[in-house]
Amino acid sequence: MESLWRKQTGKIKPSESIPQSSIRESHWDVVVVGAGMAGILTAYHLKKQGKRVLVVEANTIASGQTERTTAKITSQHGLKYARLIKTIGEQMAKLYAQANELAIAQYAGIIKEKKIDCRFERVDAYLYSLETEENLKEEAKAANRLGIHAEFVTETELPFDVKGAVRFQNQAQFSPLEFVKAVAVELNILEHTMVTEVKDHWVITDKGILTADDIVLATHYPMRNVPGFYFLRQHQERSYVLALSGAEPIKNMYLGIDEDGLSFRQAGEYLLLGGSSHRTGRAYGRKISSKKECGGAYEHLREMKQLYFPETKEVAHWSAQDCMPHDGIPFIGRFSAYTPHLYVATGFQKWGMTTSMIAARLLCDEICGKENPYQEVFSPQRLLVRAGSKDFLKDAAVSVAGLTKGIFTKKRCSHMGCVLKWNPDTHSFDCPCHGSRFDEDGKLLDNPAKTDIS
Ligand SMILES: Cc1cc2nc3c(=O)[nH]c(=O)nc-3n(C[C@H](O)[C@H](O)[C@H](O)COP(=O)(O)OP(=O)(O)OC[C@H]3O[C@@H](n4cnc5c(N)ncnc54)[C@H](O)[C@@H]3O)c2cc1C
Structure with missing residues (x-):
């Protein structure tokens, strides 16, 4: 089913200033691979710096995770700041917080300057719990130490009592595809063109070969395995949304921190209710009809709808997934030490609105040879195994299990050959190792895989 955003905005057409056929086999200052929020914003900033930029997109503009987001623009990324202070220290955690707060202001700036009608609203963001207040108090304290105005409260506008909540003031929400549409119209975008390989200055696509001084992979999950080894440094997690x-x-935005916590925000006349998160390739954890079949992600949300909003009607539902880096910090910067002209933006951990803006500014500065204060925090060259070493080992074990299970019998992923799992909620075959997804007929739905399966 289409997301509310797609229903509202419809298809976003690329600008016709350069005919699609004439772009093939041309040279560019920068080729950005992927026309999601990260790719579009990166191209926008590079163009402003005078670069000749081409965005190459396998499908259509914003047809990836960006069309299925809930589009909260916030520096509140779950229970983040107390953890970051412990793992990377106060100075670096402060830079993470600042970069995200700045990203909110930068959205406001672009929207004002270009007079974009995308329902951008300043609202507060809350983390809430039905069970505990300690973590929330600690988070509020940590956020304040880092310069974010946060407070612990016990009252919210939600239709149930909470043990406590943390409020971040002056965050934002918007209609993401209206924003993308307004920005994309100024850019050169080549749709329906799959990049199959990038090497030095070459961008090899299924329609021909392009060259560029610099190349940015804004493909959600990097389309290259080595060097970089991103498949060892993150996994994917899926979540579901109902529009009611x-x-x-409700006026503000909410995220539950308890197991199976829910997400809420208002989108015009509709309430968005999200949740049922699980690792991609491991179906949501409740058994339904038979012993073997897992699922029930939407059923769970529908039960929550009936419990808290019985008078409402479901008008849309959708799901999406995002990359979860083990140390809780996205990877933005040079793809690897051995690829001087290749850049990456990935690991957005379901906070890709602010992170896309950070990525766009940071990559633009790196490519233009400018200093950026946030480079070190998000650097993909940081240690492979840092704070998330336990998760690293867990993910490596899942990958080995995925490769060795059901050697002759099961459907296998075209990325690295892992055994796929059926997800009854999305009617797709999903990879538990790296998160690629395929429809019932084996057609590719989500990367890192690049080809269909039989
Ligand atoms: C349920 C859910 C709710 C969320 N809500 C929020 C929220 O409220 N706030 C927030 O900040 N974040 C949220 N996120 C996260 C956010 O939506 C994503 O992080 C963000 O949309 C990712 O943008 P992207 O540009 O990196 O990826 P995408 O939008 O997936 O774009 C990548 C593009 O690259 C293209 N591509 C891939 N491979 C190739 C190739 N080889 N050649 C050419 N093109 C290619 C794809 O087709 C795709 O269009 C949410 C995530 C989920 C799962």
Whole structure:
């Protein structure tokens, strides 16, 4: 089913200033691979710096995770700051917080300057719990230490009592595809062109070969395995969303921190209710109809709808996934020490609105040879095994298991050959190791795989 954003905005057409056929086999200052929020914003900033930029997109503009987001623009990324202070220290954690706060202001700046009608609203963001207040108090304290105005509260506008909540003031929400549409119209974008390989200055696509001084992989999950080894440094997690009509509107944005916590925000006349997160390739954890079949992600959300908003009607539902780096910090910068002209933006951990803006500014500065204060925090060259070493080992074990299971019998992923799992909620075959997805007929839905399966 289409997301609410796609229903509202429809298809975003690329600018017709350069005919698609004439772009092939040309040279560019920068080729950006992927026309999601990260790719579009990166191209936008590079163009502003006078670069000749081409965005190459396998499908259509914003047809990846960006069209299925909930589009909260916030520096509140779950229980983040107390953890970051412990793992990377106060100075670096402060830079993470600053970069995200700045990203909110930069959205506001672009929207104002270009007069984009994308329902951008300043609202507060809350983390809440039905079970505990300690973590939340600690998080509020940590965020304040890092310069974010946060407070612990016990009252919210949600239709249930909470043990506590942390409020970050002056965050934002918007309609993401209206924003993308307004920005994309100025850019050169080549749709329906799959990049199959990037090497030195070459961008090899299924329609021909392009060259560029610099190349940015904004493909959500990097399309190259080595060097970089991103498949060892993150896994993918899927979540589900219902859009409801007829609910009493809420003013602010909410995220539950308990197991199976829910997400809420208002989108015009609709309430978005999200949750049921699970690792991609491991179906949501409740058994339904038979012993073997897992699923029930949407059923769980529908039960929550009935419990808290019984008077409402579901008008849309959708799901998406994102890359979860083990140390809780996205990878933005040079792809590897051995690829001087190749850049990457990945590991957005379901906070890709602010992170796309950070990535765009940071990559633009790196490519233009300018200093950027946030380079070190997000550097992909940081240690492979840092704070998340336990997760690293867990992921490596999942990959080995995925490769060795069901050697002759099961459907296998075209990325690295892992055994796929059926997800009854999305009617897809999903990879538990790296998160690629395929429809019932084996057609590729989500990367890092680049080809269909039989
Ligand atoms: C349920 C859910 C809710 C979320 N809500 C929020 C939220 O409220 N706030 C927030 O900040 N973040 C949120 N996120 C995260 C956010 O939506 C994503 O991080 C963000 O949209 C990712 O943008 P992207 O440009 O990196 O990826 P995408 O939008 O996936 O774009 C990547 C593009 O690259 C293209 N591509 C891939 N491989 C190739 C190739 N080989 N050749 C050419 N093109 C290629 C794809 O087709 C795709 O269009 C949420 C995530 C989920 C799962």
